[in-house]
Amino acid sequence: MIGESASLRERRRAETRRTLQAHAIRLFMARGYDATTINDVAQAAGVSVMTLYRHFTTKEDLVLYDEYDRETAAALAAQPQEEPLRQRIGRALVRTAAAAVNAERDLLLARLHLMISTPALQARHLDSQYATELAIVGTLCAGATDPDLEFRVRSTAAACLAATHVALIRWAEGEGRQDLPTLMHHALTAAFDTEF
Template sequence: MQLFTRRGYDTVTVADVAEAAGVSAMTVYRHFPTKEDLVLMEQPAQVIAELVAASPATDPLVRRVGGALVDAAAVLTGGQGAEPAVDEPFLLDCLRLMTSTPALRARHLDSQYALQQAIVGALAIDTADPDAQFGAQAATGACLAAMHTALTHWAEGNGKTGLPELIARALAATFGGAATHS
């Protein structure tokens, strides 16, 4: 991450990353199939899907998804007194690179689509009901758009406001109280 932020994402090669890490380029590719994978994290998708699956099925979709996004941000950043899963300056650097680098923005869009599908799957909506599937996809997409806005604002503000709080605020601006835990 230091190489990318210091020299620019596009100028750093995987060989540069491997040299800085003291490993071969093949070792880097074994763990990170593409250069974009060095910056974008897939770990939150699993955490979010698990939180959605554990949410009460009787809650509105946007509350299930929105609550999971806020809770996952708390797990990731150490909100609510928990030990952070990721170093906050590292996460801020990743977000800044993602928003400023076209290749990473495109890859982020792909990962957002995969996250949306994972969340819809975790909601366990009746797959025989196309309207229910469409509603789940729309609600999830709107929640993810609110989260993206919060992530961008968080990175621009250098993490001064807690990420879970910003996501909750973005969800409240989008849905009112329907997307947050009561």
């Protein structure tokens, strides 16, 4: 019973975050990121500023927050361990992107447009990418005894993230007309000179 109520509470919390983020993205796209205040977002969502801050600690988080790191970690855990690191990581990133496009294509596209066009978000996006790198390292290095494994995983993850970032930018600049997983496959193949 306790687990069920905690799960329900977490689902409600996630739904509230999605609703707040959707209002914020809509306002940022309509008025501009810099011209929209936290108060504007709270008012549009019908919540207090304190409620907004309970879910998003910064204005940047309203654009950058997502659950993709957790989803990438789960996709990584499902990959065959005998495959090369670059393929395991690359495929997990592609799988996560495909799920994101299927679930929330327009929101993802709007978020990317904001990240590309807003200097404050460009800088914070690097923090977000680093967090994804750490999630990958944590998943693939948990319980490892090889002292060089973290270095190899971190290097490979950073390269995969850089390649997929190029694909995400191209996808956004093309208004999402191309297939994002295909673009990511092409970017990874170009970066590593091997088929993904």
